[in-house]
Amino acid sequence: MMKFKTAFTLLLAFAATINTYAQPAKPGDWSKIRLYGHAFKNEDFTNDQYDFIIDNFGIFTVEKRHARDIYGATNTEDAAEATAQRIHAGNPDCKVLMYWSTNTAYTQYYTTVDDAITTNPDWVDPSNSRYTYPDDCKDWWVSKANEIVTTRGLDGIFGDGAPGAQSRGYIDDVNDNLGALSALSCFNLYNGYRVATASKIYAGDTTLANADGVMCEAFFRIPVDTKEEAVFQMDEFLAIPSDKYIICRGAAGAFGSTHEFTLACCLILANDYTYYSWGGDGNSYAGDGTMTYWHSDFEQEIGEPLGKATKNGYVYSRVFENCTVTVDFENATSSIVWNQNNASLSTAEKKKVEAYTIYPNPTHDKIHIISNKNNSKNSSITIINLEGKILNTISFNSLDNMKVNISHLNKGFYFLKIQTENGNSIHKIIKK
Numbered sequence: 321m322m323k324f325k326t327a328f329t330l331l332l333a334f335a336a337t338i339n340t341y342a343q344p345a346k347p348g349d350w351s352k353i354r355l356y357g358h359a360f361k362n363e364d365f366t367n368d369q370y371d372f373i374i375d376n377f378g379i380f381t382v383e384k385r386h387a388r389d390i391y392g393a394t395n396t397e398d399a400a401e402a403t404a405q406r407i408h409a410g411n412p413d414c415k416v417l418m419y420w421s422t423n424t425a426y427t428q429y430y431t432t433v434d435d436a437i438t439t440n441p442d443w444v445d446p447s448n449s450r451y452t453y454p455d456d457c458k459d460w461w462v463s464k465a466n467e468i469v470t471t472r473g474l475d476g477i478f479g480d481g482a483p484g485a486q487s488r489g490y491i492d493d494v495n496d497n498l499g500a501l502s503a504l505s506c507f508n509l510y511n512g513y514r515v516a517t518a519s520k521i522y523a524g525d526t527t528l529a530n531a532d533g534v535m536c537e538a539f540f541r542i543p544v545d546t547k548e549e550a551v552f553q554m555d556e557f558l559a560i561p562s563d564k565y566i567i568c569r570g571a572a573g574a575f576g577s578t579h580e581f582t583l584a585c586c587l588i589l590a591n592d593y594t595y596y597s598w599g600g601d602g603n604s605y606a607g608d609g610t611m612t613y614w615h616s617d618f619e620q621e622i623g624e625p626l627g628k629a630t631k632n633g634y635v636y637s638r639v640f641e642n643c644t645v646t647v648d649f650e651n652a653t654s655s656i657v658w659n660q661n662n663a664s665l666s667t668a669e670k671k672k673v674e675a676y677t678i679y680p681n682p683t684h685d686k687i688h689i690i691s692n693k694n695n696s697k698n699s700s701i702t703i704i705n706l707e708g709k710i711l712n713t714i715s716f717n718s719l720d721n722m723k724v725n726i727s728h729l730n731k732g733f734y735f736l737k738i739q740t741e742n743g744n745s746i747h748k749i750i751k752k
Contacts, residue, residue: 343413344375344376344377344378344411344413344414345378346378346413347378347592347593348592350622350623350624350625350640350641351621351622352618352619352620352621352622353583353586353587353596353617353618353620353622354378354594354595354596355376355377355378355595355596355597355618356377356378356379356380356381356535356567356569356595356596356597357373357376357377357379357380357381357597357611358380358381358383358478358535358569358597358605359383359386359605359606359607359611360382360383360384360385360386360387360605360606360607361386361387361606361607362385362386362387362388362389363387363389363390364386364387364389364390364399364402364403365403365607368612369607369611369612370406370407370410371410372611372612372614373407373414373611374407374410374411374414375411376614376618377414378413378414378415378595379414379415379417379509379565379567379595380407380414380415380416380417381416381417381418381419381478381509382396382399382400382403382404382416382417382418382419383419383605384396384419384421384426384429384430385429386399386400386403387399387402387403388429393428393429394427394428394429394430394431394434395430395431396419396429396430397418397430397431397432397468397472400416400418400419400468400472400474401472401473401474403416404416404472404473404474404475405473408473414475415475415476415507416474416475417474417475417476417477417478417507417509418465418468418469418472418474418476418477418478419477419478419480420465420468420477420478420479420480421479421480421481422451422479422480422481422482422485422494422497422498422510423450423451423480423481423482423484423485423488423490423494424449424450424451424480424481424484425437425443425444425449425450425451426449427449432464432468436460436464440456440457440460442454443456443457443460450484450485450488451485451490451493452490453490453493458493458496458497458500461497462497462500462501462504465477465501465506465508466501466504466506469506469507470506475507476506476507476508476509476532477501477506477507477508477509478508478509478510478511478535479494479497479498479508479509479510479511479531480510480511481511482494482510482511482512482522482523482527483512483514483516483522483523485523486522486523486527487522491523491526491527494510494523494527495526495527495529495530496530498510498527498530498531499530502530502531502532507532508531508532509531509532509533509534509535509565509567510523510527510531510534510535511534511535511536511537512534512535512536512537512538513527513528513534513535513536513556513557513560514536514537514538514539514543514544514553515538515543515544515549515552515553515556516543517549518546518548518549518552519552521553521556524556528560528561528564531564532564532565533564533565533566533567533593534560534564534565534566534567535567535569535597536553536557536566536567536568536569537569537571537599537603538569539568539569539570539571539582539585539586540553540570540573540574540575540581540582540585541570541571541572541573541574541575541582541603542573542574544573544574544575545573545574546574547634547649547650550575550634550649551634551649554585554588554589554636554647554649555631557589558588558589558628558629560589560591562591562592562593563591563593564591564593565593565594565595566589566590566591566593566594566595567594567595567596567597568582568585568586568589568594568595568596568597569597569598569599569603570582570583570585570586570596570597570598570599571598571599571600571601571602571603572600572601572602572603574652575649575652576652576654577601579598579613579615579617580617580654580656581647581652581653581654582596582598583596583598583617583656584645584646584647584654584655584656585647585654587622587638587640587643587645587656588629588636588637588638588645588647589629590625596618598610598613600613617656617658620642620643620656620658620659621642621643621658622640622641622642622643623640623641623642623643623662623663624640624641624663625638625639625640625641626639626640626641626662626663626674627639627674630674630677630692632677632690632691632692633650633690634648634649634650634651635647635648635649635650635677635679635688635690636649637677637679637692639662639674640660640662641660641661641662641663642658642659642660642661642662642663643656643657643658643659643660643662644656644657644660644662644681645657646677646678646679646680646681648679648680648688653679653680654679654680655679655680655681655682655683657681657682657750660748674692675691675692675745676689676690676691676692676738676745676747677689677690677692678690678736678747678749681749681750682749682750682751682752683726683749683750683751683752684727684751684752685725685726685727686723686724686725686726686727687723687724687726687736687749688722688723689701689722689723689724689736689738690722691740699715699716699717699722699738699739699740699741700713700714700715700716700738700739701713701714701716701722701724701736701737701738701739702714702736702737702739703724703726703729703734703735703736703737704734704735704736704737705732705734705735706732706733706734706735711729711734724736726749726751729751730751731751731752732750732751733748733749733750734748734749734750734751735747735748735749736748736749
């Protein structure tokens with residue numbers, strides 16, 4: 321009996337060291353991409369969908385009107401609480417957020433909003449149900465959001481509609497509200513830090529300063545349709561302080577219909593608190609196949625960034641321990657080369673790698689080579705196979721967006737040796 325008790329005690333101790341749920345990447349974890357989820361379903365998520373949320377999302381927002389078939393059309397509060405309990409039971413580390421609009425009074429989805437607006441009709445514009453934000457409304461908005469979070473087991477709020485509030489002249493009120501929530505230690509993200517024109521960001525630095533972070537649901541999609549708008553958005557996102565959460569919500573748009581381009585953009589600007597989300601063709605928030613979309617890219621090991629992004633015109637690149645990422649806004653192309661060992665490079669070798677942007681890699685035909693440091697003159701490029709045989713050498717007057725055609729090569733790995741008056745470097749390329 322004693323031996324059985326001892327063995328049972330050891331088994332319990334061992335079991336206590338094992339997590340019973342999959343572990344999505346957390347802030348500061350570069351082992352794989354951090355994923356964000358955001359969805360509703362009228363009849364509540366299925367068991368399989370809950371398992372997917374628990375196993376893959378580090379942050380999840382319960383969209384308005386979730387589980388209305390169960391809790392009633394105006395009771396998103398109860399539905400969000402029940403969803404948070406279910407998610408936390410499987411993954412207590414997941415931040416579950418309550419959808420709470422900064423712009424529209426959704427009386428048709430929330431009992432608390434319906435009650436408040438019924439009593440205080442002057443809080444909204446009757447023509448469009450938008451908040452007008454008198455002082456007592458602002459106090460209510462903050463206190464009610466904080467109350468819902470703290471009493472219903474949620475982790476924070478997702479404040480939607482900041483650009484809409486800004487367009488109506490109420491962004492200062494939104495900033496005050498977000499700042500007041502932060503002072504109450506209520507975690508809050510807002511939507512959306514996005515391009516208005518090629519020189520203006522909606523809900524920009526001032527709003528971001530009052531929140532824990534931002535989601536951009538127009539991440540390199542409408543209204544970002546041109547290379548100039550894309551460069552402006554990327555530069556604005558690269559300037560976001562490193563302690564802010566950034567949620568990159570990719571969806572089909574001018575720069576592609578699959579996740580690859582926006583995922584590459586997310587990695588270019590990523591900090592320790594950056595998360596990625598894919599919304600599909602229609603940027604859907606419905607609890608359907610889009611919510612449970614999965615690709616092997618999402619489990620690839622990224623590794624720590626080996627520096628910040630480099631920029632050359634419309635091309636951005638960044639090197640991580642286990643991958644190299646490039647996006648080209650002029651040609652709407654991107655490349656993520658996985659399974660690298662960049663961390664083993666010497667300091668001198670890393671500097672040489674960073675001196676050039678080489679994309680797309682892998683490629684079917686052409687490789688572009690851009691010098692990030694200077695316009696290297698008297699340059700030559702040599703293509704070498706894995707056996708060390710020289711296959712071709714090309715001379716250039718300068719390395720200013722040179723193109724090398726490798727369409728004639730067989731599929732596989734090759735080395736690209738770049739020789740300039742400033743020194744030599746060797747880069748691995750892949751012919752698809």
